[in-house]
Amino acid sequence: MVDVLLEIASDPNLEVQIDRDGIKAFIQDLIAGGTESSAMTVEWAMSEILKKPEVFAKATEELDHVVGRNRWVTEEDILSLPYVDAIVKETMRLHPVAPMLAPRLSRKDVSVDGYDIPVGTRVLVCVWSIARDPVLWDSPEEFMPERFLGSKIDVKGQDFELLPFGSGRRMCPGYNLGLKVIQVSLANLLHGFAWRLPDGMATEELNMEEIFGLSTPRKFPVEAVVDPKLAAHLYTEA
Template identity: 70%
Template sequence: MDSPSWTAYAAAWLATLALLLLSRRLRRRRYNLPPGPKPWPIIGNLNLIGSLPHRSLHELTKTYGPLMQVQFGSFPVVVGSSVEMARAFLKTHDVTFSGRPKTAAGKYTTYNYSDITWSPYGPYWRQARKLCIMELFSAKRLESYEYIRTEELMSLLGSLYVSRGAQLTLKDHLTDLSLNVISRMVLGKKYTEETENSIVKPDEFKKMLDELFLLNGALNIGDSIPWLDFLDLQGYIKRMKALSKKFDRFLEHVLDEHDERRRGVPNYVAKDMVDVLLQFADDPNLDVKLERKGVKGFTQDLIAGGTESSAVTVEWAISELLKRPEIFKKATEELDRVIGRDRWVSEKDIANLPYIDAIAKETMRLHPVAPMLVPRMAREDCNINGYDIPKGTRILVLVWTIGRDPKIWDAPEEFRPERFLEHDFDVKGQSFELLPFGSGRRMCPGYSLGLKVIQASLANLLHGFNWKLPEGMSNEDLDMEEIFGLSTPKKIPLVAVAEPRLPEHMYSI
């Protein structure tokens, strides 16, 4: 039999495309879909999305409103960008919108959706969430690790004192702090210092994490146009596979070390989060068996989730204060009044530092680490505000726009912590005006840890040092642009000078 000619393939492809376009048109007639820009064939509205997707979508909301639909290639995406829409998706219809879309990042960098973030809604995910809430991030466990956070924070302050008067890249120091804290809590030791038995060099470990953040935040064409996925036009899948091998080698080593430590020890007491995960993996009574790949997926999630967000937030906060010295002055006045100059700020002091807390909240409002919450997916048909949202539709909650809504915030583009002294907005998912960690079933399970690190590190950086820009640079010269990825850090890292403001003996730490 003769093989089909290229013309037959082309005809079949065109017929398939015509059927897709026809079904989409019929679907739009059957459903009352939210308003949005007219999509192009094949690419949908991807032509309207720039290098900062949250800003592109923000501009579109000005035309189409707080509930709009855009087309990312083959997939409809509904964007909610108001308090009311966030509440509808994350609370009122939380279960309906608790699904996750399939992505290359989820497949290749999380052991085929075996982690907490990308696993589909169902028994496995519910068990994972329960494990996070009841065990990994319980108040008791976080309190037991407070000494780790304190030790690493004191180490950071000591290193800043050594670098006093010299230019430093603040993000590097903040990343080391976050990575050391989370490594000790999750893995049982630090990986920012090379030792004789190190499985990975510190610089390589940081590069692996940077690559993970980039690839999980990248807009991969194949995620939107599946029939182009095999071409890997951007090279992301190749990079994901290479990164996955590196992480698997590292995580296998970590698990082997922990297995060896536990072997033959009766009634072994867990020392870190990997120990806890391995104990659950050994439990025959779990509703869903926690496989070894699940332990590795969880571990990778815990490391990545606990590293970037706090460092990015504190860097933005210090940057904003360098542009507004009067806010820095108010913050240090509060610290001197409440803490004095003969001790450092502890986590328990934060409740008595409302202005420091307000600075942290204002930073999370204006510079959310995740300007679009991790995508959700409709698990069944739903109606929101009179508009139909069919099963399988992807959902984006645009917290970047909510944080700039003039109906909620007076002078929304202005950095003004005082607004949080006037109104008590919660950051733990209850106030839909401010959602740095999300809300509902799918909110970040480690939010309480992230908040502790952000507040304590920010308070002590302001308490211990006067911050200045390098000589010859004015606050007007400070670049405040961001880049987009899994998080949204400053495009140009902050370079600043730290000058001690406490008595010299305070830095003997």
């Protein structure tokens, strides 16, 4: 990608021009929005699963039944894995990568809950707080993927209780790809390996502190012991 952008920048005959600062900003956006966010969500999901072995057991049971032990999970399998999908949604609810959505501007004077908001006011939506609102969620601080089984609440920006990718015209443009990457990555981690905490560490000892900022990564990297579950020849093929 960098090579292509540098080639474009060095060609004066192209209609589209980009300088080195533009290349740097473009690559930074790709890394921050396209890889860091997905990896961060998967790490939070694994952290929550390590604290609840029963969730791992339910997920692997579903994966073994739907996918089997002779292959990896593919994108086409996700529609048949409602519990894995529920784990992803619950992770995005409890640990949204972007706690504050992209800023909005009010386009007209409006009154909301007794507050007068004039036109042009910059509005920031805190999805982190919405996801922990006891009015909207039962036991909001608890990791319970089961809450999404049979639920119509989705992450596509139409259900305001759950907006990990935002909503409307300023919604994340790559949400569809990002969601698939997270779902397939997490499903294969659960399907191909057996995970547990290091010897001597109890589940309540797993530190779940987060760094609050433009993103919400773990304060300390998660540590886990992993053993292969699938046949050895699958790793060779992969």
